Every structure is written in C-alpha cells, then in structure tokens.
Amino acid sequence: MKEKFKQELLDQKPSILFSRWILNKIPIIFDGDVELFIQWKEQFSKLIKVDSQAILFTGSCCNGFSFSPFKNFRDFDENSDIDIAVISDYFFDTCWFEIRNYGNKYHDLKTYQQQSFEDHRTKFIYWGTIATDKLLPIFSFGKDWVLALEKMSTLDPTINRQINIRIYKNFESLREYYIDGFKKLQRNLIELEEAKKETESETN
Numbered sequence: 001m002k003e004k005f006k007q008e009l010l011d012q013k014p015s016i017l018f019s020r021w022i023l024n025k026i027p028i029i030f031d032g033d034v035e036l037f038i039q040w041k042e043q044f045s046k047l048i049k050v051d052s053q054a055i056l057f058t059g060s061c062c063n064g065f066s067f068s069p070f071k072n073f074r075d076f077d078e079n080s081d082i083d084i085a086v087i088s089d090y091f092f093d094t095c096w097f098e099i100r101n102y103g104n105k106y107h108d109l110k111t112y113q114q115q116s117f118e119d120h121r122t123k124f125i126y127w128g129t130i131a132t133d134k135l136l137p138i139f140s141f142g143k144d145w146v147l148a149l150e151k152m153s154t155l156d157p158t159i160n161r162q163i164n165i166r167i168y169k170n171f172e173s174l175r176e177y178y179i180d181g182f183k184k185l186q187r188n189l190i191e192l193e194e195a196k197k198e199t200e201s202e203t204n
Helices: 002-011 014-023 034-048 089-100 103-108 111-127 142-152 171-203
Strands: 055-058 082-087 129-131 163-168
Touching: 002 014, 002 171, 014 055, 014 171, 034 055, 034 142, 082 171, 089 111, 089 129, 089 163, 111 129, 111 171, 129 171, 142 163, 163 171
Parallel strands: 082 163
Antiparallel strands: 055 082, 129 163
C-alpha cells in the first residue's frame, strides 16, 4: 500500500490524494470491520458532541504509514498514536478565542505549552486548525474531551492507545492542510528519485 501511495504521489493531483486516502477510507486499525468503525465514531461523537461525519481518522492509523513530510512514511505499529481530525467551526472558534484571551495565565503554562501557543499564532491558525495534544486541558471543554479520550482508549481497537485530536474549522481547512502536506511529500519524493538516478548514473 505504501508503494502504491508513493506512485500516486507522483502521478495524481494532491486534491485526488486527499479524497482517496483521507476522506473515503476505512482506517486500517479497524481491519475492514465497517460496523466497528461506525460504532466507534458514534460513541466518540456523543462524548464530544460533534457529528460523527465530522470525525476522521488520519495519519498512520488510517493508512498504515505516516503522511508527515518529516517522518519518511513511518509504519503504523503497536506504539503508534491514533490521530483524529474533528471538523467543528464552533470548537475551532472557541479555542482561538480562548488562546487570544488567555492573558497573564500564559506565564503559568509549561514551556511546551507556551511553545504550542506560539505555533498556533504563527502556523496552525493560518491553516484553520487547532492541535490539542498539548493544550486540551486548558480549554473550557477540555475536561470533557480528556474524559472522552480516556474512555475511547479502553475500547477496541484503540485500547491503550494515545489518541490525539486536531480541530479544523471546516472541511476546506482540512483539505488545504493535507494538500499542502502532499505537495511537500511530492517534492521530497521527486528529490529522492532524482538523487537515486544520479547515484545509479555515477555507479554505471
């Protein structure tokens, strides 16, 4: 599957890749069990109060390998986290409002949380996304979502897995974020292919 994706990365438009590998997938972690997939999303949906259709699995738990330009297509394994995208204009706006108005409490945050604040101001907000992995407890709805994640980590197939959520303002934000990532992967893969050809040419 990984080699198929790499070939499509060279041949297909990023928008097609997004639809094929993100939007219309039964995540590999569910091993083809559609009913379990539906039930998992329905239960999580009720806990975080977001429509189940607005919950998508991403990353290596979805396709069996990472799409991150910085992880070199790393395989999903027993130690891998579960990455989930939640599309919600309401929760995105809530997070952004609370980040902007956090005030002097910012100085009481841990260093990694302060860095996450800066990452949101300079990068994530631009793409219409909130990375909750370091900041979830500080948000007004954070306690409920933390409890929801703890509950889901007791259920098959995410038992004992770390579950990370990224909130996207809308589907367009999710699409644009991944299209940008696919473009970076394309450039990296093309550069690797060119370097490989040069090495083979020098060897011959």
